[in-house]
Amino acid sequence: LGxxxxxxxxxxxxxxxxxEDARLVVGRGRYLDDLTFPGMCHLxxxxxxxxxxxxxxxxxxxxxxxxxxxxxxxxxxxxxxAGSVPPLVSGLRAYAHPVLAAGTVRHVGEAxxxxxxxxxxxxxxxxxxxGVEYEPLPAAATQERALAPGAPRVHDDWPDNMAGRSSGExxxxxxxxxxxEVTVEGRLVxxxxxxxxxxxxxxxxxxxxxxxxxxxxxxxQMPHAVRSAIAAVLSxxxxxxxxxxxxxxxxxxx
Numbered sequence: 001l002g003x004x005x006x007x008x009x010x011x012x013x014x015x016x017x018x019x020e021d022a023r024l025v026v027g028r029g030r031y032l033d034d035l036t037f038p039g040m041c042h043l044x045x046x047x048x049x050x051x052x053x054x055x056x057x058x059x060x061x062x063x064x065x066x067x068x069x070x071x072x073x074x075x076x077x078x079x080x081x082a083g084s085v086p087p088l089v090s091g092l093r094a095y096a097h098p099v100l101a102a103g104t105v106r107h108v109g110e111a112x113x114x115x116x117x118x119x120x121x122x123x124x125x126x127x128x129x130x131g132v133e134y135e136p137l138p139a140a141a142t143q144e145r146a147l148a149p150g151a152p153r154v155h156d157d158w159p160d161n162m163a164g165r166s167s168g169e170x171x172x173x174x175x176x177x178x179x180x181e182v183t184v185e186g187r188l189v190x191x192x193x194x195x196x197x198x199x200x201x202x203x204x205x206x207x208x209x210x211x212x213x214x215x216x217x218x219x220x221q222m223p224h225a226v227r228s229a230i231a232a233v234l235s236x237x238x239x240x241x242x243x244x245x246x247x248x249x250x251x252x253x254x
Contacts (some may be wrong), residue, residue, distance in 0.1 A: 197250020
């Protein structure tokens with residue numbers, strides 16, 4: 001920001017005026033759903049209801065018959081979408097998480113097909129009409145079961161389901177326990193939680209036929225990470241991709 005340490009100290013304790021409130025209070029904020037462009041189409045994702053299953057058949061016929069549905073696409077149609085979404089956490093075992101699954105799904109909600117339509121409401125109907133036949137496979141739904149010998153593996157090329165280990169300590173922990181008058185050992189369990197933002201995630205992308213680049217609007221707080229992920233999947237140089245974050249209707253670490 002161009003503020004030195006002395007400048008930073010001057011900001012401590014001050015009430016800094018917010019710059020974004022005026023447009024939001026008067027209803028002039030621009031969220032992703034407010035953006036429209038000529039000829040814009042809408043894309044929806046067909047997702048797996050199974051934690052682990054083989055994909056036996058994807059039948060687009062019923063969805064394709066709807067007037068306004070432009071395409072129903074799978075990995076067979078878009079083999080480049082075998083590209084893996086890069087991990088956001090370092091130090092994990094190498095793995096592949098394709099944009100569209102083929103053959104096997106490995107988590108509930110994994111994308112198996114996409115539908116393109118002229119209208120978002122028509123799109124919602126079309127997504128439900130894509131017929132997908134699955135053969136459910138064994139799944140481990142708890143940490144204990146996933147780590148048990150013989151547990152069904154998420155990735156066939158891994159020897160087990162341990163993605164990685166992380167630990168940290170400050171000071172001499174062993175000495176601290178040895179000198180403590182009382183030590184308490186316990187196992188803490190809490191339910192899975194997830195944020196529920198006012199605005200669901202969305203992406204708007206416009207390719208530039210002249211430069212071969214791409215401009216992307218995304219409801220994200222990490223535009224640089226999004227650019228890197230898109231570049232990796234599409235095999236494009238990052239400098240050809242511009243990611244714009246409009247107003248974001250919910251963040252706070254979801």
